[in-house]
Amino acid sequence: MTEENPPPPAAVPHKRRVRYRGKNPRRYEEKYKEHGRDPETIAKVIAAGKTPVGTHRPILVAEILAALAPQPGELAVDATLGYGGHAQEILPRLLPGGHLLGLDQDPLELPKTEARLRALGFDASVFTAHRSNFAGLPQILAAQNLSGADVILADLGVSSMQIDDPARGFSVKLNGPLDMRMNPQRGQSAAAWLEKISAAALGDLLVANADEPNAAHLAPALAGKQFTTTLQLANAIRAVLPRLGKEDADATVRRVFQTLRIAVNDEFSALDTWLRFLPACLKPGGRAAILTFHSGEDRRVKKAFANGLADGTYAQIAEDVIRPTPAEQFSNPRSAPAKLRWAVRAK
Numbered sequence: 001m002t003e004e005n006p007p008p009p010a011a012v013p014h015k016r017r018v019r020y021r022g023k024n025p026r027r028y029e030e031k032y033k034e035h036g037r038d039p040e041t042i043a044k045v046i047a048a049g050k051t052p053v054g055t056h057r058p059i060l061v062a063e064i065l066a067a068l069a070p071q072p073g074e075l076a077v078d079a080t081l082g083y084g085g086h087a088q089e090i091l092p093r094l095l096p097g098g099h100l101l102g103l104d105q106d107p108l109e110l111p112k113t114e115a116r117l118r119a120l121g122f123d124a125s126v127f128t129a130h131r132s133n134f135a136g137l138p139q140i141l142a143a144q145n146l147s148g149a150d151v152i153l154a155d156l157g158v159s160s161m162q163i164d165d166p167a168r169g170f171s172v173k174l175n176g177p178l179d180m181r182m183n184p185q186r187g188q189s190a191a192a193w194l195e196k197i198s199a200a201a202l203g204d205l206l207v208a209n210a211d212e213p214n215a216a217h218l219a220p221a222l223a224g225k226q227f228t229t230t231l232q233l234a235n236a237i238r239a240v241l242p243r244l245g246k247e248d249a250d251a252t253v254r255r256v257f258q259t260l261r262i263a264v265n266d267e268f269s270a271l272d273t274w275l276r277f278l279p280a281c282l283k284p285g286g287r288a289a290i291l292t293f294h295s296g297e298d299r300r301v302k303k304a305f306a307n308g309l310a311d312g313t314y315a316q317i318a319e320d321v322i323r324p325t326p327a328e329q330f331s332n333p334r335s336a337p338a339k340l341r342w343a344v345r346a347k
Helices: 039-048 061-068 085-094 110-119 134-143 160-164 192-197 197-211 215-222 231-242 246-264 267-281 295-310 326-331
Strands: 075-078 099-104 125-129 149-155 282-292 315-316 339-345
Touching: 039 192, 039 339, 061 149, 061 282, 061 339, 075 085, 085 099, 085 110, 085 149, 099 110, 099 134, 110 125, 134 149, 149 267, 192 246, 197 215, 197 246, 197 295, 215 231, 215 246, 231 246, 246 267, 267 282, 267 295, 282 295, 295 315, 295 339
Parallel strands: 075 099, 075 149, 099 125, 149 282
Antiparallel strands: 282 339, 315 339
């Protein structure tokens, strides 16, 4: 062919986009419209009282802001950064001149949250992210020659991003590897942990970590056994207690999963350590708020704050636990077990 009649360009094969299966796709990977891609779908999910997959809705935001009262120029710490929902509300209140340190041990979610907050305009002059468990806060403050923070927040709940992704192994509803590590790069999975533990030790932990009433029956059936997936373990738990109704059986499954998650991530030891060092991480007059999601956490926080008030470490603590309003629980059912307590460091 001549230059006047060039050959037609090669046809580009048409690639069909992934189909969004119906109104309510079940698989995590198929819910791509909820992964921050379709505002209309996200709005519908929230209006239905659900959390869009891959996101997290911050809980008790107004109550936390009232307790912490962040001010311009102050140093704040979000010790459990997660999706960044609380940090997003605190940061504007620190300006001008303030700074927020965000801590999170999850190597998968922390970069996403840092990018999300950067996109909102919070550059390194007002926000820095640190990959660390909240118990590492004293070391982070010392490394930056900071004597303490004016405001410290810790949200001890598992994030929706972790629960919703079956690959993380937290879900009691979706099948995935039985992992449950907050940091998948460290420690042993829940499957490996469960295979090594004795029945006696598991029984004690089921009571200590989740107040499980069926611990004596469950422990010998689960300890030392091989379970590779979440649904395999969930089905085994239900098989131990066949006479339980669905609602009670589901509650038992959640409590066993909670027990394993706490043990695998050594959550209570980290919390106990952090509560001991928390006063030293606060400036005189500094405010701390802690959001818990089950009785084992709340008991520790309540006791630490009460002891601190008695010995003069804290000048004031919350007289009563603060819970989500019925309206918040209706719009976000995952907020239902949340309990908030706060304390003010003595001057």
